[in-house]
Amino acid sequence: MEPNISVVAGLIADPTRAKILTALMGGKALTATELAIEADVTPQTASSHLSKLVEGDLLQLRKQGRHRYFQLKGLAVAELLEQLLVMTTSAQSRVQTGPNDTRLQYARVCYDHLAGELGVTLYDALVAKGMLIDAGEQTQLTEKGKLYFGELGVDVARLQSKKRPVCKSCLDWSERRNHLAGSLGQWVLDYIFEKGWAQRDLDARSVSFSKAGLKAFKRVFLVEG
Amino acid sequence: MEPNISVVAGLIADPTRAKILTALMGGKALTATELAIEADVTPQTASSHLSKLVEGDLLQLRKQGRHRYFQLKGLAVAELLEQLLVMTTSAQSRVQTGPNDTRLQYARVCYDHLAGELGVTLYDALVAKGMLIDAGEQTQLTEKGKLYFGELGVDVARLQSKKRPVCKSCLDWSERRNHLAGSLGQWVLDYIFEKGWAQRDLDARSVSFSKAGLKAFKRVFLVEG
DNA sequence: AGAATGCTTCGATGGCCATCGAACTATTGG
DNA sequence: CCAATAGTTCGATGGCCATCGAAGCATTCT
Numbered sequence: 220m221e222p223n224i225s226v227v228a229g230l231i232a233d234p235t236r237a238k239i240l241t242a243l244m245g246g247k248a249l250t251a252t253e254l255a256i257e258a259d260v261t262p263q264t265a266s267s268h269l270s271k272l273v274e275g276d277l278l279q280l281r282k283q284g285r286h287r288y289f290q291l292k293g294l295a296v297a298e299l300l301e302q303l304l305v306m307t308t309s310a311q312s313r314v315q316t317g318p319n320d321t322r323l324q325y326a327r328v329c330y331d332h333l334a335g336e337l338g339v340t341l342y343d344a345l346v347a348k349g350m351l352i353d354a355g356e357q358t359q360l361t362e363k364g365k366l367y368f369g370e371l372g373v374d375v376a377r378l379q380s381k382k383r384p385v386c387k388s389c390l391d392w393s394e395r396r397n398h399l400a401g402s403l404g405q406w407v408l409d410y411i412f413e414k415g416w417a418q419r420d421l422d423a424r425s426v427s428f429s430k431a432g433l434k435a436f437k438r439v440f441l442v443e444g
Numbered sequence: 445m446e447p448n449i450s451v452v453a454g455l456i457a458d459p460t461r462a463k464i465l466t467a468l469m470g471g472k473a474l475t476a477t478e479l480a481i482e483a484d485v486t487p488q489t490a491s492s493h494l495s496k497l498v499e500g501d502l503l504q505l506r507k508q509g510r511h512r513y514f515q516l517k518g519l520a521v522a523e524l525l526e527q528l529l530v531m532t533t534s535a536q537s538r539v540q541t542g543p544n545d546t547r548l549q550y551a552r553v554c555y556d557h558l559a560g561e562l563g564v565t566l567y568d569a570l571v572a573k574g575m576l577i578d579a580g581e582q583t584q585l586t587e588k589g590k591l592y593f594g595e596l597g598v599d600v601a602r603l604q605s606k607k608r609p610v611c612k613s614c615l616d617w618s619e620r621r622n623h624l625a626g627s628l629g630q631w632v633l634d635y636i637f638e639k640g641w642a643q644r645d646l647d648a649r650s651v652s653f654s655k656a657g658l659k660a661f662k663r664v665f666l667v668e669g
Numbered sequence: 670a671g672a673a674t675g676c677t678t679c680g681a682t683g684g685c686c687a688t689c690g691a692a693c694t695a696t697t698g699g
Numbered sequence: 700c701c702a703a704t705a706g707t708t709c710g711a712t713g714g715c716c717a718t719c720g721a722a723g724c725a726t727t728c729t
Contacts, residue, residue: 223532224525225462231453233687241449251706264688266707285696285705295531300449302524307448458717476676489718491677510675510726 230275231303235260236268240277240291244300246396248281248288326417326426332404333411333426337436341407342398344442351386353397358386360403368403371410371439378402411436455500456528460485461493465502465516469525470649471556473506473513519608519625522555551651553644557629558636558651562661566632567623569667576611578622583611585628593628596635596664603627636661 231237238258243249249257255265269289272278279292291297326337333341345351350364360368365375378385387401399407411417416432419425428436436442456462463483468474474482480490494514497503504517516522551562558566570576575589585593590600603610612626624632636642641657644650653661661667 224466224528225457225459227528227531228453228456228462232450232457234450235687237450237453252704255706260687261689262706263690263708267687270707287706295527299524299527299531302520302527303449303452306452306520306524460717477674480676485717486719487676488678488720492717495677512676 227275227277227299230272230277231300233268235264236272239265239268239272239289240296240300243278243289243291244297246290246297248290248396250286250288254289326428331408332398332400333408334398335426337428338398339396340442341440342396344440345399348441350441351399358397358399358401360386368406373403373406378406407440452500452502452524455497455502456525458493460489461497464490464493464497464514465521465525468503468514468516469522469555470553470644471515471522472553472644473515476512476514479514516555519555526554548650551642551653552649553633553651554623554625556633557623557625558633559623560651562653563623565667566665569665570624573666575666576624583622583624583626585611593631598628598631603631632665 231240235258239254242254242257251265251269252262254269255262258265258268260268269278269280269287273280273289276292277296278289281288281290291300326333326335332338342351345364346353349361350367352359352361360375369375375385384401385403386399387404398404411426411432412419414432414435415429416436417426417428419427456465460483464479467479467482476490476494477487479494480487483490483493485493494503494505494512498505498514501517502521503514506513506515516525549560551558551560553559554563557563567576570589571578574586575592577584577586585600594600600610606627609626610628611624612629623629636651636657637644639657639660640654641661642651642653645652
């Protein structure tokens, strides 16, 4: 009648695939090789599992150069795995990690926009507030977002007239999650330096926020915490 | 690291066991033979599966005379199955709605509370009338709601003293919207049967309202139309 | 007590599938 | 171009397990 649920369950039932899925629960995208190492199998075996998981709509594949990044496909998959974890870790309390404000300060430049944990947080916050729509690789700026950035002083129409996409999600090197790229991402980084919230470090890649600058950044860009 | 989740998933992965589990989603306890017929296998095969499901803490066994009654063990199991149904029904188009399916979609039992279109309508109506506050997964019963249900004969204080949450929203697999779970949801379903407004169908999941019963239900629980 | 019903255990069979070695394709970097 | 890295497909192997026939245990009915 409905073998579908057993098909999905069957995908999770294999211990190796379960390891792959739980490894991806952090939200980070991982490469095929990394997942093979994580699951402690050869690349061939991992490849077989990964294609099945993609075929079964549990994972999403994003090709980037010679790498293939995998991540959980949609919130429903993560929730399903959560539910399974709830079942199996009955007595274990789910303790959240402590204040992550200190770790949040890790930030660096990716080409011309903000990357690192803070970049990812920014991206997530803008999506959560309805400014952006995360549609896989193609990120959309909503009408609400246009208004919001317009009030901050962005000439949205001018950005849109250029060839370069306004919004683009870029897979983060360290976080392996989306952060904001495109001309809007560039604008945000420029804005940060312009306001004096932060400055480039000597290695020219990492970005140091001042205490007040970080606070202002979070306030203006709707990042909670 | 944690093969537990693959173990649980493996229990659901077998099509026969999946049939058994979905048959038990009605909340009604069924005998081993009934489940064998439902899953279309011999009693020996069903027995093997059932012992595994009990061993894996997905089913609860109750011996009664020469019968062995099985039912889902706890709400978490039912929620896990619901979550799987949410995943699998979202992937495929909404066709194939025979007469039995439409009945199931209108009103059915989800473990121990009312689900389907009518369940969702009830939930929405209670929220609209200010009896409940929809706050994500944790639904709140308002003071007004406590008064209202108190007049219907609910011992709210007793429900609150129990471990199980009074209100809880449960995602409906056909409607994909919240319906009322928790001990209050259980009370509502009991009330419906107690008043004779409806009765369980043969398939043990769908709920048949009489014409007068439906009218009374809508009147008492503030559902418009 | 004897028969019937409900259910389980045992053992054999057959099919599915996870795994890895070997060989291949694809992308990057000198 | 060649070398290196990333990942895939193919084929063989081995193990796990769902299934059911046969037989056994348990409970109830008459």
